[in-house]
Amino acid sequence: MSLPHALLGLLAVRPRSGYELTKAFERDLGRYAWQAGHTSIYPELNRLAGAGLAEVTHEGPRGARTYAVTPAGRAELRTWLLTPPKQAKVRNEQVLRMFLLSALDPADALVVLRRIAESTDQGVTELRKIREEHAAAPVTGAEGFGQLAAEYGLRQYEAVRGWAHWAIERLEREQGADGAAENP
Amino acid sequence: MSLPHALLGLLAVRPRSGYELTKAFERDLGRYAWQAGHTSIYPELNRLAGAGLAEVTHEGPRGARTYAVTPAGRAELRTWLLTPPKQAKVRNEQVLRMFLLSALDPADALVVLRRIAESTDQGVTELRKIREEHAAAPVTGAEGFGQLAAEYGLRQYEAVRGWAHWAIERLEREQGADGAAENP
DNA sequence: TAATTCATGTAAATCGTTACATGATTAT
């Protein structure tokens, strides 16, 4: 159960409302690391506040409440980050699909792989552009957050992209070899 | 909910018992793609059999039942693999930890990063060895499964490893710059 | 003023994990 720590981590960067946290999950965190919807986030914020790990620091229009992490929350987050479990829980549907790809015949597998190659080509291009734009920015605490994470996301994309192209080439060579087997 | 498809995919490679499937999740699938314990696997196998997507083909000692995927199950798996959702579900505690790393002060972050670097160095070495050992093997259907997945796992490890070393160097340079700021 | 976005919540249903439970076979 990592949701509370994900929330504490985001609040440690800067205070936010539940609504803003929800959007952070949709954009960055949820794409690579941990997804959660507002229906888990709001109750969890209440629990964190009840436990003294977060607190409401500001109330805005439309009942918006800005939460900040407390010193106790910061300590909890630090402990959690410094004591990782041996085997972390992994559940990634995209990766699962890649692992099961060989259950398809090569023609079908190629369709899927080409789609992956295309979308990761695009993803790499986008993320590289974003990185170049922010390359000049200072590297202090809160901003460092985005940069470490962005670099991680980019390298992840590049790895999948490289793998997809490698797999395509491999499958194509195999198919080519089948077709050309009769004439040496 | 991808568990049924994960099971169909494994059974598509070759028929197995629930016990063997459980171990496959512990070893390969669960490390990178999708974790599941026997308490989800056994009931799910019964559901798949009830739905005609899998069937018991053999009964061994100790009540062991070997399941195989049916033609309907193969069709279901194919459909699932060929129609991916826009946004797949991701939940990876390890990656979450990396995303939240910048919430720590640089000294603590370096501790965690060095641990990651060490364990991925090791992982890359291990997986490379395994790959070399199997490099000579033929690349037909069922074995291809392992090879695509193994390559994916290796590249994933290498990406994390590269990122960790990059982040360490960056943080060390930052700290070094702080310390040397007084004497130009 | 109508539509959109902001902003928060609850309830029911589904899904997953942990703990509990049992017994057969094989290895020491």
Added chain:
DNA sequence: ATAATCATGTAACGATTTACATGAATTA
């Protein structure tokens, strides 16, 4: 004989998702 491993299950609890619900503020 004893321990380890094989092999399957159920029940209770906790976490997550989906559907439902509401209203304030902003934009067109």
